Amino acid sequence: MVFCFLQYLKQLFEFTLSQVVISAVLACLGEYSHANNLAKRMIGMYMYASGAQQQAISVLSTLGLSESYSNLISKNVRHV
Secondary structure: OHHHHHHHHHHHHHHHHHHHHHHHHHHHHHHHOOOOOHHHHHHHHHHHHOOOOHHHHHHHHHOOOOOOHHHHHOOOOOOO
C-alpha cells in the first residue's frame, strides 16, 4: 500500500515538474521575443471562449501567463 502511494507521488511530482519546465521555457521565449506569445494568446483565448471574467484574464495577464483582455478582443489582425 505504501509502495503504491510512493509511486503515485513520484508520478505526480514528475508531471508537475514537466509542467514547471514547459511553463518556464514558454516564459523565456515570450521574454526573448514579444512576437512569440502564441502560448499566452491560446491560454487567453481559451479563457475568453470558456466564459471567464475579464478580471480573471487580467490577473493572469498581469502574472505574465496570458495575453491581456484588450488584446484578445481587439479587431486588429497581426500578420506574422
